Amino acid sequence: MNVQLLNKKEAIFESTLTLINENGFHGTPMSQIASHANVATGTIYHYFASKDELITELFAYCRVKTNEHIFNVEESLSYKEKFFYIWNRLVDYYLANKKIFWFIEQFYSSPYYELIQKTKNPSYYGADRMRMFLDEGIEAGIIRNVSFPTLISLYIGAATSHVKMVTYGFCQAQKQGREDLIEIIWNGVNNK
Amino acid sequence: MNVQLLNKKEAIFESTLTLINENGFHGTPMSQIASHANVATGTIYHYFASKDELITELFAYCRVKTNEHIFNVEESLSYKEKFFYIWNRLVDYYLANKKIFWFIEQFYSSPYYELIQKTKNPSYYGADRMRMFLDEGIEAGIIRNVSFPTLISLYIGAATSHVKMVTYGFCQAQKQGREDLIEIIWNGVNNK
DNA sequence: GTTTAGCAATTGAACGTTCATTCGGTTGCA
DNA sequence: TGCAACCGAATGAACGTTCAATTGCTAAAC
Numbered sequence: 001m002n003v004q005l006l007n008k009k010e011a012i013f014e015s016t017l018t019l020i021n022e023n024g025f026h027g028t029p030m031s032q033i034a035s036h037a038n039v040a041t042g043t044i045y046h047y048f049a050s051k052d053e054l055i056t057e058l059f060a061y062c063r064v065k066t067n068e069h070i071f072n073v074e075e076s077l078s079y080k081e082k083f084f085y086i087w088n089r090l091v092d093y094y095l096a097n098k099k100i101f102w103f104i105e106q107f108y109s110s111p112y113y114e115l116i117q118k119t120k121n122p123s124y125y126g127a128d129r130m131r132m133f134l135d136e137g138i139e140a141g142i143i144r145n146v147s148f149p150t151l152i153s154l155y156i157g158a159a160t161s162h163v164k165m166v167t168y169g170f171c172q173a174q175k176q177g178r179e180d181l182i183e184i185i186w187n188g189v190n191n192k
Numbered sequence: 193m194n195v196q197l198l199n200k201k202e203a204i205f206e207s208t209l210t211l212i213n214e215n216g217f218h219g220t221p222m223s224q225i226a227s228h229a230n231v232a233t234g235t236i237y238h239y240f241a242s243k244d245e246l247i248t249e250l251f252a253y254c255r256v257k258t259n260e261h262i263f264n265v266e267e268s269l270s271y272k273e274k275f276f277y278i279w280n281r282l283v284d285y286y287l288a289n290k291k292i293f294w295f296i297e298q299f300y301s302s303p304y305y306e307l308i309q310k311t312k313n314p315s316y317y318g319a320d321r322m323r324m325f326l327d328e329g330i331e332a333g334i335i336r337n338v339s340f341p342t343l344i345s346l347y348i349g350a351a352t353s354h355v356k357m358v359t360y361g362f363c364q365a366q367k368q369g370r371e372d373l374i375e376i377i378w379n380g381v382n383n384k
Numbered sequence: 385g386t387t388t389a390g391c392a393a394t395t396g397a398a399c400g401t402t403c404a405t406t407c408g409g410t411t412g413c414a
Numbered sequence: 415t416g417c418a419a420c421c422g423a424a425t426g427a428a429c430g431t432t433c434a435a436t437t438g439c440t441a442a443a444c
Contacts, residue, residue, distance in 0.1 A: 026218030157353030188376030
């Protein structure tokens with residue numbers, strides 16, 4: 001697959017992302033995705049077997065892009081520094097790429113997610129890197145013995161909630177709030 | 193409006209809830225909602241002007257029901273006790289009513305929410321009770337001075353994340369995890 | 385260097401289906 | 415008697431998908 005093709009596939013992804021954000025899964029016809037991406041309707045079916053496959057692959061694309069970005073971290077940092085750094089990268093990335101954030105959120109809470117959960121393994125979209133990072137902290141005794149789901153609920157839950165608050169317009173000057181959040185979580189989970 | 197009517201409207205609500213959980217906003221035709229609720233398609237339009245209005249009102253219905261449940265709390269409890277009680281009621285309610293939980297999640301991350309945010313005021317579905325409860329803690333000096341969005345991000349964010357983890361099957365024995373979560377949050381936000 | 389064969393990429397009109405909504409008519413209650 | 419509740423077939427628009435035709439590229443053949 002050459003560069004041109006990659007570009008066209010990405011154009012379809014970006015177009016889908018934009019339109020689904022504005023109009024939802026329903027309310028976003030393939031014809032509209034096509035014209036917004038400057039391709040013919042039929043072209044989409046050259047790259048994706050169906051609308052469902054397009055949406056499912058777009059989810060993977062978003063997850064991979066996000067994970068690549070947030071785990072691009074200096075190995076020399078201490079665990080605590082990484083803990084803060086990754087969290088801030090995640091929040092920054094979502095705030096700078098709200099379309100990706102909201103698409104992922106929409107996908108997660110839709111029946112689509114159940115579908116891919118059965119067929120795809122987490123590494124398919126890089127979901128296991130977070131698990132590895134947090135497990136590392138537990139095994140090293142830096143993070144006290146709370147379960148992985150508890151950790152994730154706090155770490156990711158707070159990040160996404162914060163992004164939602166900012167997007168909804170409930171909170172503008174986010175700097176202080178952000179720092180409070182990750183600090184509270186760190187204090188709650190680290191082994192003092 | 194008499195009891196019979198209320199029942200029919202609720203039957204439509206419950207039917208919509210079930211089907212949207214299984215098939216999403218798209219993938220849930222009015223005809224299916226109707227037959228699942230044992231009414232004729234036309235009857236839905238006697239109660240709701242359109243599918244959008246049905247979904248929007250269902251959201252309000254879910255929010256009101258949830259809020260009524262979680263804020264049904266003994267006035268004699270201390271603030272700390274209420275803080276724990278309300279959070280646990282919320283988690284329990286969502287776990288016992290997953291359809292409501294997922295519908296609300298789906299609605300929040302869809303373009304629908306932006307629509308009602310512009311037209312409806314928070315008290316319309318009881319969203320201001322949480323604000324009042326948390327403000328009460330801040331004003332009484334029980335909760336340290338973190339912003340309201342920060343508080344909400346932790347308090348609600350952790351609850352919903354926890355429910356998601358349980359639903360996704362990432363976590364079974366939830367008892368310990370739950371206790372850890374609300375304890376960490378309380379320790380993080382209360383004025384020691 | 386030119387021709388040619390073949391396949392991938394692309395097009396968009398056409399198809400068949402599905403769906404939200406309408407409406408003329410019926411039922412049942414006050 | 416009147417009006418609200420209710421019905422479900424009919425309507426027409428919208429949508430996902432298909433497909434026959436066209437273009438563009440690559441590389442083998444000469």
